[in-house]
Amino acid sequence: MxxxxxxxxxxxxxxxxxxxxxxxxxxxxxxxxxxxxxxxxxxxxxxxxxxxxxxxxxxxxxxxxxxxxxxxxxxxxxxxxxxxxxxxxxxxxxxxxxxxxxxxxxxxxxxxxxxxxxxxxxxxxxxxxxxxxxxxxxxxxxxxxxxxxxxxxxxxxxxxxxxxxxxxxxxxxxxxxxxxxxxxxxxxxxxxxxxxxxxxxxxxxxxxxxxxxxxxxxxxxxxxxxxxxxxxxxxxxxxxxxxxxxxxxxxxxxxxDTCSTITTLCGRNAIQILPPNGSKLDLTKLATRLEKVGKISYNSFLLRLKTGKYELTIFPDGRSIISGTNDLATAKGLYAKYIGM
Ligand SMILES: [Zn+2]
The missing domain is CATH 3.40.50.720 (NAD(P)-binding Rossmann-like Domain)
Incomplete structure (x- = not known):
């Protein structure tokens, strides 16, 4: 030993x-x-x-x-x-x-x-x-x-x-x-x-x-x-x-049934959205697509998009944390607009 x-x-x-x-x-x-x-x-x-x-x-x-x-x-x-x-x-x-x-x-x-x-x-x-x-x-x-x-x-x-x-x-x-x-x-x-x-x-x-x-x-x-x-x-x-x-x-x-696909992250003014199981995103391609929308930074683990007062952090499995809002509908809307899964 x-x-x-x-x-x-x-x-x-x-x-x-x-x-x-x-x-x-x-x-x-x-x-x-x-x-x-x-x-x-x-x-x-x-x-x-x-x-x-x-x-x-x-x-x-x-x-x-x-x-x-x-x-x-x-x-x-x-x-x-x-x-x-x-x-x-x-x-x-x-x-x-x-x-x-x-x-x-x-x-x-x-x-x-x-x-x-x-x-x-x-x-x-x-x-x-x-x-x-x-x-x-x-x-x-x-x-x-x-x-x-x-x-x-x-x-x-x-x-x-x-x-x-x-x-x-x-x-x-x-x-x-x-x-x-x-x-x-x-x-x-x-x-x-x-x-x-x-x-x-x-x-x-x-x-x-x-x-x-x-x-x-x-x-x-x-x-x-x-x-x-x-x-x-x-x-x-x-x-x-x-x-x-x-x-x-x-x-x-x-x-x-009790699994939340949309979770409010308490006190953080942020919402997490889970995509369907087995989703996969190519962050490099996504970065190219989102370049014109706002400020992008990414590495092999996550991509970050800053647009207006919102910040989206997107992971390769499609999971996202959207900060700048506590409103579920707003977060869902941003997710659909920019990631669209
Ligand atoms: Zn018990």
Missing amino acids: SERYARQVLFYGIGREGQKTLMEKTAVLVGCGALGCTSANLLVRSGIKCLKIIDRDYIEESNLQRQSLFDEEDLKQNLPKAIAAQKKLQKANSLIQVESFVADLNPSNIETLLQDAHLVVDGTDNFETRFLINDYCVKNGIPWIYGACIGSTGLTMNIIPSKTPCLRCMLENVPPFGTTETCDTEGIIAPIASMIASVQVAEALKILTHNYDVVSKGLLKIDLWRNEIKRIFTEDIKDKTGCIVCSRHHYEFLTK
């Missing part, structure tokens, strides 16, 4: 056997924002076998304050977060497999993207994706670690199917759009994201090395500004609610 993991092997909770076990595991990170950057960094350095990073977004200037894997050069190059993260992480540990997927996790691709996961780590920023992860993981018996933060407050909880309550036990339905705060409306300080992600990865190390006796129980809430740490025990919730997912095995987020 390489010197690289010597200090982790020395640690009583892991040891040589734990490290060997860890080196056989695949973790999937969904969302590579503030939480995801820290989680990915810690997981890759710990020496798991493979980390898969799924993220639908590109780097923006306001991300640099807290998303520790990205720098000014990545921003200049218009890189998608998953691609920039993979490049950095592979340099930190070339012995392990780091895979990136510039994609929106949804019911049509979740089976493929999560199929060999031993663990899923939540770095998302929305409940629709979390409930989708929850459905898939509970159905397939895969542990996942919920994480969220905003302002100076963060939450995390382990969901170990058939052992702990699931996310739906805790929150019966998706909080309606606009009723939950987001980092884009309420702000966030970087330390809370690092802290929650660090807790998530400590739990990941326990779960991946089968140290279930020390796995954290219940929902952990930390507020770094008000200096509060609270643990909310959840053990008896499952029996009380008769949860639709873990008691009744009804996985509604995995069915196509």
